[in-house]
Amino acid sequence: AQKITQTQPGMFVQEKEAVTLDCTYDTSDQSYGLFWYKQPSSGEMIFLIYQGSYDEQNATEGRYSLNFQKARKSANLVISASQLGDSAMYFCAMREGRDDKIIFGKGTRLHILP
């Protein structure tokens, strides 16, 4: 079974609209961390946001927020007021406390339309 599932292979969104990228995870650990990374067409990996399993509040970083629903094991990334520069591949990832492995999802390719 996949530990990180990103169900949207690709998305098209109009500029200035809000975007939600889905991520569900599977772990039996109590202690884990969830991450989102952006990979533009140039190829570099850019860290966006982090949510710890014990964090009570949803993480926010500028236009990025993480909608963390622990009971549902979901960690959706919300991008407010999307911009053309947000067009990229987005990866959700998890690090579990039991073994410190990091598991990435297969990614969602986001296209922002002018």
Next chain:
Amino acid sequence: EAQVTQNPRYLITVTGKKLTVTCSQNMNHEYMSWYRQDPGLGLRQIYYSMNVEVTDKGDVPEGYKVSRKEKRNFPLILESPSPNQTSLYFCASSLGYLVRADEQFFGPGTRLTVL
């Protein structure tokens, strides 16, 4: 400047010819990791290291070796490369925290082609 460097950036080689991809970080990070990225599969962790002389297998370790003799360096070794190891490889490092935000810093990637 804080960074993770990888060399070479591009490599074309032939089946069976041993190669090493170097990775170095200047941030005194404890945690280092190697990933491969293939279309449609995302990033998959090959090996990771929590500290000097401590390495562990990730999800796809077959055909790869690593070592962590110094904190800053984490080379990836392919003893006998095969065409199915053609991929984009990333090295990454982080402080090593779990329950605190622990951003991974990624190298620029190494595109490897095995003929």
